[in-house]
Structure formats: structure tokens, C-alpha cells
Amino acid sequence: MLKLNQVSAQYNILTGYVKAVDKVDFEVRKNEIFGIAGESGCGKSTLLKVMYDLINYPLEIASGSVEVHATDRKGLPVIYRNGEIHKSWWKDISYVPQGAMHVMNPVTRVRNQFFDTISKFHGVKNKKTLEHEITEYLRELELPPDVLKAYPHQLSGGMRQRVLIALATFLHPSIVLADEPTTALDVVVQRGILTMLSQVQKKLKNSMVIVSHDMGVHYQITNRMGIMYAGQMIEVGPTDRIFNEPQHPYTKMLINALPRIGDNSQKEGIPGTPPSLKNPPAGCRFAARCPHATELCRLVEPDRVNVGEGHYASCHLLN
Ligand SMILES: Nc1ncnc2c1ncn2[C@@H]1O[C@H](COP(=O)(O)OP(=O)(O)OP(=O)(O)O)[C@@H](O)[C@H]1O
Known part of the structure; x- marks a missing residue:
């Protein structure tokens, strides 16, 4: 299980701070796929880095904490908090970053990338045994073992992404984080990646973010999801409820903008732009774009309101 307790994170830039994650508080349960959605620049990738504890300058945690709940070698419960989560990388929590090409070493064959990573985090094993285990795992995931001999540039974008997912899940971590796993891939390849992620999750019965x-990705694959807006998690709930009964005006507008079979009406985007994260406004951050905003919304930050089983949203209209 992964737990975020009122986490805020910011980029320390020369002219101030970009407050990319603001008081985010939720948990990812065992045996589920949790989706994080929101428009470009709302803080999704930063939040994933915070969850993985990949905190490098200029990013810093301003307040709050992250907890990875795992079990140690004896099967006893152990909690890794931010600052020590790196001890659980690959074994308990792994991360598939955005852009498969850029994260693989271009001059190293895939086999050696597996060996290097696994021996670094899991202790060196007999190479032959390890190669056999990797080959078997690739076969289970329906990947041709020949990919091990290839350099990353010799693989298609979809295959590179599959290899990264295989690498990230080889040690059967209980939490897997994937950042935009299908971006820049055509729809057929996208579908294959989503199917693979879903199969891996079912096999490991772990938590995936x-x-x-x-x-569309969230609709197809996630069990629960969170909607981010301007650094904040403004709604969290079961995916079917988010799509069928969205509560926050921003979520409603996101859902209404989706094309539907048989509906030929002109779809409109959400007017306006999100606020600057360098100097976010007081009150509700969506107020300037919200058709229902009142004076209260512009002045007072809304609290989280429970709107159903495991479903909550931060909006004054819900009180
Ligand atoms: N290294 C950095 N230095 C300063 N600001 C940054 C840095 N990286 C990201 N940001 C800012 O932090 C905010 C959140 O960025 P982030 O990449 O997390 O958003 P995102 O929702 O993942 O966007 P996208 O979907 O475009 O990747 C944005 O305002 C972005 O400009």
C-alpha cells in the first residue's frame, strides 16, 4: 500500500517556487490500478516522483509524508517513509518513467540493462540462472526473449515500453508507478501496453499507479482514480463513478468534453487556462474557470467533501 499524507512539493527556481504538488492526501490500495488524470502541467509527473521519492534539485518536499507499506524478508510489515523509500526501489516499489527511449541506456544491450539493474538492487546472482529467469519472465509476458540481445534503438517504441514494464516488474514489486505509459504510441500499440499492464497487475495482485x-486510458484500465488540477487532487473515487457521477465542476467539464458514440454534438474544451503554480490564487484554484464560482470560492479554499463510498471532491458547491 502507498499512502500520501498532506504532501506538498515544489521546484526551487531562481525567482521563487513552483508549487507543483499541494497538500495531496490519498492512498493506493492493495490489488488495484489507481489512475491520476489532469491537464498538462497540473503536477502529475511531479506527484509520481514524490511517490517514488525521486527528489532531486530543484524539486523538494515542502511538507507532508509518503509511506510505502511493505513486508521485509521475514514477512513482517515494514513502512518506508520519504527519505528512505529508495531502500525499497525495484523490490517493493518500481517506476516506469515517461519516454522509454530516454530512460534506457542507448549503448547497452537490453540484457545488460536487466543485469545491471537487478544486480544493483537484488544482489548479484549466477548470470546463467538470472538470464534463464529473465527469459522465462519475458515469455510469460509474451515478449520474445530475443529482445535481450537488442540495443534500445533496434526496438519499436511499443516494444521498448514493454521491456521497461518487464524490467520494472521482474522483482514482483507490490507497487508499480507508470508515467504516461502509452503516450506517443499509436492506438493499437497503446492497447497492447494497457493489456500488458492489466495482466501484470492481475498476476502480481499488486498496486499500480x-x-x-x-x-480513455483511465476508463479502460483503472479501478479508482484521482483528478488533479493546478497541483491539487480535487476529486478521488471509483473510476465508474468519476465517469458517471463526476462531482467537481472541473471533472464534469473533463468528462463532458469526451467524445461518445452516437453523440454528434460539438464538444468544447474548458475555457481559460490553469493558474500559475508560482503564485496560485487564494480560494479554489478552479474558480476563475468555473461557471458556478461564487465570492466564497474566490476567497476560501474548499475542504474535501465525501460524496459517496470512497468518493470525495473539494468544492464549496457540495456543502
Ligand atoms: N525542473 C523543473 N523546474 C521548475 N518547474 C518545473 C520543473 N519540472 C516541472 N515544473 C513545473 O511543475 C509543474 C508541474 O509539472 P509536471 O511535469 O509535474 O506536470 P504534468 O501534469 O506531469 O504535465 P505533463 O502532462 O505535461 O507532463 C508545471 O508548472 C511545470 O512547469
């Missing part, structure tokens, strides 16, 4: 700006 998928960041995507594409609501």
Missing part, C-alpha cells in the same frame, strides 16, 4: 492525461 498510472499517470495519463488521456481519460
Whole structure:
């Protein structure tokens, strides 16, 4: 299980701070795929880095904490908090970053990338045994073992992404974080990646977090999801409820903008732009774009309101 307790994170830039994640508080349960959606620049990738504890300058945690709940070698419960989550990388929590090409070493064959990573985080094993285990795992995931001999540039974008997912899940981590796993891939390849992620999750019965700006991805694969707006998690709920009974005006507008079979009406985007994260406004951050905003919304930040089983949203209209 992964737990975020009122986490705020910011980029320390020369002229101030970009407050990319603001008081985010939710948990990812065992045996589920949790999606994080929201428009470009709302803080999705930063939130994933915070969850993985990949905190490098200029990013810093301003307040709050992240907890990875795992079990140690003896099967006893252990909690890794931010600052020590790196001890659980690959074994308990792994991360598939955005852009498969850029994260693989271009001059190293896939086999050696597996060996290097696994021996670094899991202790060196007999190479032959390890190669056999990797080959078997690739076969289970329906990947041709020949990919091990290839350099990353010799693989298609979809195959590179599959290899990264295989690498990230080889040690059977209980939490897998994937940042925009289908972006820049055509729809057929996208479908294959989503199917693979879903199969891996079912096999490992672990927790997966998928960041995507594409609501279609969330609809197809996630069990629960969170909607981010301007650094804040403004609504969290079961995916079917988010799509069928969205509560926050921003979520409603996101859902209404989606094309539907048989509906030929002209779809409109959400007018306006999100606020600057360098100097976010007081009150509700969506107020300037919200058709229902009142004076209260512009002045007072809304609290989270429960709107159903495991479903909550931060909006004054819900009180
Ligand atoms: N290294 C950095 N230095 C300063 N600001 C940054 C840095 N990286 C990201 N930001 C800012 O932090 C905010 C959140 O960015 P982030 O990449 O997390 O958003 P996102 O929702 O993942 O967007 P996208 O979907 O475009 O990747 C944005 O305002 C972005 O400009």
C-alpha cells in the first residue's frame, strides 16, 4: 500500500517556487490500478516522483509524508517513509518513467540493462540462472526473449515500453508507478501496453499507479482514480463513478468534453487556462474557470467533501 499524507512539493527556481504538488492526501490500495488524470502541467509527473521519492534539485518536499507499506524478508510489515523509500526501489516499489527511449541506456544491450539493474538492487546472482529467469519472465509476458540481445534503438517504441514494464516488474514489486505509459504510441500499440499492464497487475495482485492525461486510458484500465488540477487532487473515487457521477465542476467539464458514440454534438474544451503554480490564487484554484464560482470560492479554499463510498471532491458547491 502507498499512502500520501498532506504532501506538498515544489521546484526551487531562481525567482521563487513552483508549487507543483499541494497538500495531496490519498492512498493506493492493495490489488488495484489507481489512475491520476489532469491537464498538462497540473503536477502529475511531479506527484509520481514524490511517490517514488525521486527528489532531486530543484524539486523538494515542502511538507507532508509518503509511506510505502511493505513486508521485509521475514514477512513482517515494514513502512518506508520519504527519505528512505529508495531502500525499497525495484523490490517493493518500481517506476516506469515517461519516454522509454530516454530512460534506457542507448549503448547497452537490453540484457545488460536487466543485469545491471537487478544486480544493483537484488544482489548479484549466477548470470546463467538470472538470464534463464529473465527469459522465462519475458515469455510469460509474451515478449520474445530475443529482445535481450537488442540495443534500445533496434526496438519499436511499443516494444521498448514493454521491456521497461518487464524490467520494472521482474522483482514482483507490490507497487508499480507508470508515467504516461502509452503516450506517443499509436492506438493499437497503446492497447497492447494497457493489456500488458492489466495482466501484470492481475498476476502480481499488486498496486499500480498510472499517470495519463488521456481519460480513455483511465476508463479502460483503472479501478479508482484521482483528478488533479493546478497541483491539487480535487476529486478521488471509483473510476465508474468519476465517469458517471463526476462531482467537481472541473471533472464534469473533463468528462463532458469526451467524445461518445452516437453523440454528434460539438464538444468544447474548458475555457481559460490553469493558474500559475508560482503564485496560485487564494480560494479554489478552479474558480476563475468555473461557471458556478461564487465570492466564497474566490476567497476560501474548499475542504474535501465525501460524496459517496470512497468518493470525495473539494468544492464549496457540495456543502
Ligand atoms: N525542473 C523543473 N523546474 C521548475 N518547474 C518545473 C520543473 N519540472 C516541472 N515544473 C513545473 O511543475 C509543474 C508541474 O509539472 P509536471 O511535469 O509535474 O506536470 P504534468 O501534469 O506531469 O504535465 P505533463 O502532462 O505535461 O507532463 C508545471 O508548472 C511545470 O512547469
